Amino acid sequence: MGPEATLHHTSATLRNGSIVRTPFWHIDSGQPGEALMLIAAQHGNEVQGCEVIRQFKDLCEVDLRAGSVWLVPFANVPAVQHRRSHISLGPEQPYSQDEGHNMNRTWPGDPMGNDTERVASSIHEAVARNCTRCLDLHSWSRFTATATLTRRDGGVAQQMAAASAIRFVQWRTHPANGHGTPCTIGALFNDSGRGAITIELAPQWVIRQKEVSLGMRVATNLAKLFGMMDGEMELIDEQVCTERHDKEDEERTHEVKSPCRGLFVEADLETSDRVEEGQYLGHLIRDDVLETVELTAPATGYLWVYGSHRANCDVALPPQHPYTDTGDLLATVIEP
Ligand SMILES: [Zn+2]
Missing domain, CATH: 2.40.50.100 (RNA polymerase II/Efflux pump adaptor protein, barrel-sandwich hybrid domain)
Incomplete structure (x- = not known):
């Protein structure tokens, strides 16, 4: 057996005084190296990544050789319990109806903000700020292919996209809400020179082993890319990389x-x-x-x-x- 996972909880005090404790695992190899964060379910209906993280934790306990991993399978526990993307949404309401409670737009969070911002802040303080790399797991509808989203930075984000071995890569030149904070956790990492990618494991609402396997391959390849695990990365024959609104890609x-x-x-x-x-x-x-x-x-x-x-x-x-x-x-x- 390798290093053992330890269970911890972040703590956020909501506006009504109640406490949200977000569980996470920390596994330290005892050797120097990157601190890799995995986060899933920022949107409560995007749950494929939760199982990816559970399986990756087991693998790390056997195979982690360098650095440490910080694993947050349920970033937005209240939204998971609400069974919708944000805690504030009702039936059929699109994500965009309340961007204020869209955890994906709140980083690094705000301990005095709304309840979603408070939960994000607690995760940022206890986990994200200790980490040097981030894999952010989401899901979108079944009508759009599973994809890696990140920046074409000529550096670590691009290396992570190649290592993801996901068929489609969509380059995102700017954070969705412009520059500065609050922003996505990926933008927060990439803006500070720490690499991050987001994976959309399609679709939402379900957990399918085929998608979980893709997510596991991403996480394992990243650990190998950063020298945290031994062995060769498992890559695919070709990736289809596009940039939104790029003329050549449109052709x-x-x-x-x-x-x-x-x-x-x-x-x-x-x-x-x-x-x-x-x-x-x-x-x-x-x-x-x-x-x-x-x-x-x-x-x-x-x-x-x-x-x-x-x-x-x-x-x-x-x-x-x-x-x-x-x-x-x-x-x-x-x-x-
Ligand atoms: Zn999402």
């Missing part, structure tokens, strides 16, 4: 939009799958003349987006309904 991005109204029947495909130009992607059953309209891949590449969906499909059921309007996006294929 290798091909959208499939619905030519008519009808019910979209998916082929046996998922986001991240490789498709060949001309490959069958599914069909529409028109609800006016009952015709079948087949859709095919416009290029060879990987499915970045797949399935009939509309805005807020991550928090509500009707936007996930396969009934499709003319012009709705059904698939996006990106060439590597």
Whole structure:
């Protein structure tokens, strides 16, 4: 056996005087090295990363050779208990309805702020400020592929993105809410020269072993990248890297939009799958003349987006309904 995990709790006093204690594991190899933070469930409906962290803790207890790991599987315990992304949201309310309680925008937190800011602050003080690297685990809807998000910094963040071995990498040039704080925990780390990446393990609301395995590979590869574990990283043949609003990247991005109204029947495909130009992607059953309209891949590449969906499909059921309007996006294929 290697080093043993110890359990600790942060403590945040909420506005009504009650206390939120956020549990975390700390594992110290006893040797010098990076202090790697893993954090999951900042959004209470994004829970795949919680199991990644549980499994990674077991691995570290056997294989951690250098540095230390700080593992926060439930960053936003009140939101997990609320079963929604933020503590303040009700049924079908999108994340953007209350950015003030969006923990992902609160770092480094505020001990005198709202309850979410107070919880974030307690985690920052007890964990984040001790750490030199960060892996932030999120999830988005099943209609967008699992992806690594970070900066194209020519340095540690980019090395971490390559080591993530996730098919899609989306470069994010600026923190979503501009420069300065409060910001995402990834921006907080990257702005201070400590590398961070975010992984979106699709989808939200469920825990699937296939996604957990991807998350475990990310965490293990990062530990190997930083010399914290022995062995070779397990990489993939090619990654598809894009930057939002980049002209060249848009040229290798091909959208499939619905030519008519009808019910979209998916082929046996998922986001991240490789498709060949001309490959069958599914069909529409028109609800006016009952015709079948087949859709095919416009290029060879990987499915970045797949399935009939509309805005807020991550928090509500009707936007996930396969009934499709003319012009709705059904698939996006990106060439590597
Ligand atoms: Zn999230």
